[in-house]
Amino acid sequence: MWIPSESEAASARDKARYDRGFTDIDLAGLQEVPYLASVASESTYGSETVWATADIRGTADIVGVGEAVLEILNWHVQAGRALTTEDGLGRLRVTVITAPLADTLFPDRSIPEVVGQTIFIGKRPYIVAGVLERRDMMGINFGFSWENSVFVPQLTAERRDGRPEQARFFVGLTEDAEHNDSVVAMANAVLLSNHNGVEDFQSLDFSGFLEQFYTFFQVLDLIVALIAGVSLFAGGIGVMNIMLVSVTERVREIGIRKALGASQGDILWQFLIEACTLTVSGGVVGAGLGLLTTMGANLLITHFLETWVSTYSVVGVVASLVVTCGIGLCFGALPAWRASRLDVVECLRRV
Incomplete structure (x- = not known):
């Protein structure tokens, strides 16, 4: 996993010029790293009011994800389908929600019946494409609740209400744990090259954890x-x-x-x-x-x-x-x- 951070070694001028967070160019570079089987970007956009009817409301974290994120996190869909590349390219307003959030928004419906329903994220309607299986995401959660999250296509999230993304990080899955060290080293080199040597990111190898x-x-x-x-x-x-x-x-x-x-x-x-x-x-x-x-x-x-x-x-x-x-x-x-x-x-x- 690669997360953005503030560079301490760079000068103030370099920070202003190059310390810009992750971009699609970085993602494309990581996709070319050998032994990195899958990599995708994920963004968080803060909390938002989510509701299905006027009297049933909840608060959830808005997460923009690439197609492979949920697969990398080994989080399977219990009902419906996962988000696809076509959803993002079409900027479709579809979402995948967690089972606890589905229970909150649709207390009178079973999980399969939630698929295809409309929920509102803020004032914009989204179609529920799928509901994720129940699981406890314990440990590092990067500042937001996994259980109360709605996942939307990355490209849809980027233009949602014209708001710029607040944070973006990459998650990746190697072909073999033996290659983790070499993959991290090569990926860091790619990111450093794209960021003109400014180390404004951190890499986390969860295999060590x-x-x-x-x-x-x-x-x-x-x-x-x-x-x-x-x-x-x-x-x-x-x-x-x-x-x-x-x-x-x-x-x-x-x-x-x-x-x-x-x-x-x-x-x-x-x-x-x-x-x-x-x-x-x-x-x-x-x-x-x-x-x-x-x-x-x-x-x-x-x-x-x-x-x-x-x-x-x-x-x-x-x-x-x-x-x-x-x-x-x-x-x-x-x-x-x-x-x-x-x-x-x-x-x-x-x-």
Whole structure:
């Protein structure tokens, strides 16, 4: 992404002469950069009153976009169609709006029914060509709300009410993340050449942000795994101590069972099953509390983020129960082995 900024190195005269923001010449130059699969311009024109009827109004940010912008942002159309080059060349008054804005302007209509309706941006009518899917654009928003935005063709926006654009920046998508550094370097060189060496822009490589994001969560996963491992080990030690105490207190029972013909294997499996029952019971309670906590958190989060979706993994729940069963087998093995090795005569002598 390339955004305009004020050059600090240039002189006041050069700033006045060359510090002019981005133009179509810059866009054409970027389109020739190797390994830059797609690039498009985007402009913001501030907030405007948007309304469908006299009594239903809202405020939205007006965004002029090139054909490929929404595709680069990986923002898909839920109903209708996206904006096209023909829309811009014809200066057509068509728009693509977000689902939250569609809900605000057309509370009695479903999303597909909004397509083809007329909305007014200020005093000018626009036809709704499409409605974007619901998504939460979190992080950098460059000063405007994505959820309350109307997207219009770039060329239509440029002459809207004769107002000059307030800001313009370019978004691009490389063919491969391995070429990001070289693409940024070549694109910066093109822009510097077009701007006579005045660096009145900044380039942002979001792959670096994503890499840091993923690294952070990998470290977080590792920390959570270590904490879980320590907790499981401590819980296993507790189970083993409880089972050892149980063996000591049930010597008479063990002796009577052996006297009646129970083998060492029978005693071993008896205490292993008891240990697994103890740990699996704890696992069921823990999984239940985890699901209830997740549901409660989901209700709270969706109150603020309507498009937030939480999922429950059946495989994860089953895996947690299998792990608790394994903990019972591992840490219940020593008490069970000791119980199976007790001498029947010694057991009955303690009665």
